Amino acid sequence: MGPMQSQVTPAAWTVVVPLKPLIRAKSRLAGAVPGAARPGFALAFAQDTVGAVIACPAVRRVVVVTDDPLAAARLAALGARTVPDAPGAGLNAALRYGAARVRAADPDTAVAALNADLPALRPAELARVLHAAARFPRAFLPDAADIGTTLLTALPPSPLSPAFGGPSRARHRASGAVEITLSGVDSVRRDVDTAADLRTARDLGLGRHTATLLAGPVPGRPPREGSPLRGAHGWPDTRCGGE
Template identity: 65%
Template sequence: MPNTDRTANWSLVVPLKPLSLAKSRLSPTASDAVRPGLALAFAQDTVAAALACSAVRDVAVVTNDALAAAELAALGARIVPDTAAAGLNPALAHGARSVRELRPGAAVAALNADLPALRPAELRRVLDRAAEFPRAFLTDAAGIGTTLLTARAETELSPAFGGLSRARHSASGAVEILLGGVASVRQDVDTGEDLLAAVALGLGPYTARRYAAVAGERGSARSREGRHGTP
């Protein structure tokens, strides 16, 4: 459920594309049968951790995926239909407007939906630092993208996610948040290597269950290769 703590000032906007289209770069690691469930699990762990963060008032998920909407609403997120259906940044801008229609002047933050190792206490540290600036962002573990973009009350979010977004957000005037010990907020998952890095940090419960299925699938594949391979 939404946090009722009076110090919980941030409304988070989490974008999620249709699960059937999500995480295509994980194809070498997870089959088409497994990947949509893995993408949903990433989002579930992200939203659950965000809602457990003492700095977060509420979470709005922008999505047109019916299954994801139902599962994330059950966790306490508010679902915002992606009426523009024009890509990531229009979805985030739409989500931020939706938040401020309900709560004018709200402090808003865009958060990636693929942070399966996210820790509420680490997110709190990042948001507390972000509150010092009109707009701020946290770069991803690779050092080129963005996992979190914040805008204080009365400030436009102006998202520029995707690809080399670290440079774009910096050029737009947002301040880069430089903090140690917040790896779980930086570790998004696009590739198999990213997933292993998240495993090393410690997966949330939803992803941990799904990851077991991925590991089992890969183990079965190796077993079949062993049986049919040439000695």
């Protein structure tokens, strides 16, 4: 993981979570989830992610950057602070904006950017990753595919400098961020874009919002044999976690 740094481990982190309008979210679940149901899944993923982050002992506060009023209300009810997205947006612009808002209010805070689609996230695993990240000015955790990124961190005064999207692992590494190589933190690496991702997250143990959604009927289509979203009809003993 690179040479040890001299920074003092911060007592707590501010985690910035970006979330696009729900109507545009999770388009890659098309074919597995009807269009009418995808916003509900995106919201459930975000609720389970934010709930787990709030429960993490290493986290002081959670800031969600979103223009979606329903998501903002539901995530604020969990204890997150919500701020509207910046004009012109895009994922990295939203993260830069959120990090700038955080640092304007508290210049000495350690900032982490985290994907909103980690429905199996475990607070203890997130705490381990943040503890490891606290040794470096900037650090990141690659996704389960070892192509993208699920978490990017920056200690003050380092800028966050996000480069999410596509092969962001290589971009974050090239930017000077240190790659975190912990084992046993699968829930922090398992973002969900596809039906296969969702099956893997289910095996890790879903948070209650996503597990509840999977156990019920999918709007617009009845459960069918072979569907990844048959819930209790095809996936017995759905395990909850992440909150």
